[in-house]
Amino acid sequence: MGAQGRRRGRLKRSGDFERAYRKGRSASGRFIVLHVFEREDREGGPRLGLAVGRKVGGAVQRNRAKRIMRAAFGELEETLPRGLDLVITARRELGERIDSLKVSDLVEELQALIERLGLEGSQRSVGEPPGASARSGESLGNNQ
Numbered sequence: 001m002g003a004q005g006r007r008r009g010r011l012k013r014s015g016d017f018e019r020a021y022r023k024g025r026s027a028s029g030r031f032i033v034l035h036v037f038e039r040e041d042r043e044g045g046p047r048l049g050l051a052v053g054r055k056v057g058g059a060v061q062r063n064r065a066k067r068i069m070r071a072a073f074g075e076l077e078e079t080l081p082r083g084l085d086l087v088i089t090a091r092r093e094l095g096e097r098i099d100s101l102k103v104s105d106l107v108e109e110l111q112a113l114i115e116r117l118g119l120e121g122s123q124r125s126v127g128e129p130p131g132a133s134a135r136s137g138e139s140l141g142n143n144q
Helices: 014-023 059-079 092-096 103-116
Strands: 025-028 032-038 047-051 084-090
Touching (some): 014 047, 014 084, 025 103, 059 092
């Protein structure tokens, strides 16, 4: 299951999106493009930004696309290393299939893109070897 009830980190500033686009790495799938930037501070979990343009459809289709994209990210969030900024960009085909698309379809595609970029790591720091925790004794459910 995803991180229900827990507030996720979000990308809000245009500079954060630009940095992911210009300095990060990317991988494309049928429905989405994933842009990833490794933050220098490596603090906190992965942060998500969504880009859903008008080519995807009207407001209802765009909002549904964003809900599905957030849900897919939530399913995989805990498998990602700490200190990442991710921007998921919806492609036109996502809008064309939005009525029949399931969260599981997008989870599969997002997982494939994550693997292609070599990003699996279960909340470890970006530069940390797999299996090592970000801080000894730190729990993933820290209260804020």
